[in-house]
Amino acid sequence: MNDPIKSSLSKVPAVNLVFWLIKIAATTLGETGGDAVSMSMNLGYLLSTAIFFGLFLIAVFVQIKSRQFHPYVYWTTIIATTTVGTTLADFADRSLGIGYAGGSTLLLALLLASLFVWYRSMGSIAVESITTPKAEAFYWLTIMFSQTLGTALGDWTADSAGFGYDGAALLFGGLLGILAAAYFWTRLSRTLLFWGAFILTRPLGAVVGDFLDKPVASGGLELSRYSATAALLAFIIACILVFPQRPATNQSH
Template identity: 40%
Template sequence: MKNNEQNLDSNRDNRSIGRQMLNKVPEVTIYFWIIKILATTVGETAADFLNDNLNMGLTNTTIIMSVLLLITLFFQFKARKYVPRVYWLAVVLISVVGTLGSDNLTDNLGVPLQTTTIIFTILMLATFAMWYASEKTLSIHSIFTTKREAFYWLTILFTFALGTSAGDLIAEGLNMGYWKSAIMFAAVIGVVAIAHYRFKLNSVLAFWIAYILTRPFGASLGDFLSQPHHNGGLGLGTMGTSALFLITILGLVIYLTMTRIDAPKLAEE
């Protein structure tokens, strides 16, 4: 009888460990990159829509979106596994907050885009360094502890803020224009993909380079779609562009929730 009780306790412990070790980040599929780019674009257009069209102002918009992000991250951290609707809502909101962080520095405080790009680059690299020093890995396939998840989301925040500053710097500060900037960033992402699949570039390094670059790509794409013709855009407006992309994200998240095709495997690290 005692042995049976011990076996039951052991099984409960194993099940508990298994739940805790479920990775909190989805598998990197084509759906991951599609939603990431869409969320990135929404971050740019939604921030502009809330700030300009609804006349909420940068400060009020930043406070409201930051509170919503913190609430969503609370549920994300509380979950023991990847939940598509919670995870991707956090990505969309952190994209908006990252954009607002960059905009606050440039618009409210008058910090030049060159400076904000450098600041967010340093913050992002410092987060990577602390993450690796603490965990000895930067792999998103091993986000199964609270500490690693905290490093992950902090890194994501800085990649979005950096992408906003870098995208605006190249498209507006250097007068390259939105569509040319989008093409340039897309080409660089293509080079990274080729380097990974053809020349065996380290998968973790390739992932993070591509992840960082999708932000300025999405920002440039969002501005190109939403900005008026005289500013070099297609004139679709921030509301129309945001609504279209949000509906697409919602449809994909529902699909992923139903199929679970991007459900992560048990972490191995």
């Protein structure tokens, strides 16, 4: 039986198909939006990261202080994590010179450490257990690491590994398809599958975003970063309006 108190306190959305559609759009927007500020506006990776990290802190503060689930607040916070993840990964990979492999390894270690400490501290990392400010803080820290890791993985796969943007998109889309099959046809942990899919949607969004705005000579469509970002934002808002979301309850994911 669902616990009505936990259900009322949950401030993250139920995980369903619309959730994943918005998540992929948000991660793609993070790539185009992050690049628009750091590259098109010529602010550089460090200053852009500082700006987006400030917005991320504000969004997380509002999300945690909210007394109930607000889809616009939640997805604004997700977008904040994915934009800061874009510029932070680019700063680590390119400005610090540690490369895609070094950046991905460091970020994977931070992500796993966050999940481990969260589990040891709270006893669960499942979405339906996020009903306290402490659990929310772990949730958003873990998401920020996963978004940054996803950016590094996407760039590494598309550029260094030679898959290109379309090949990398097919790779990550295929891996997500495998996780979806495991969800429907196996008894693997729903929590493990959720975090696996959550992490993989970020590199998928990263390579799709790069495909949209990178030069044709580099394998992209060379669309305006501003127009691509605006179109993705409009799609997210339309999804929220057309498919009203409800907060997660004590269901398995």
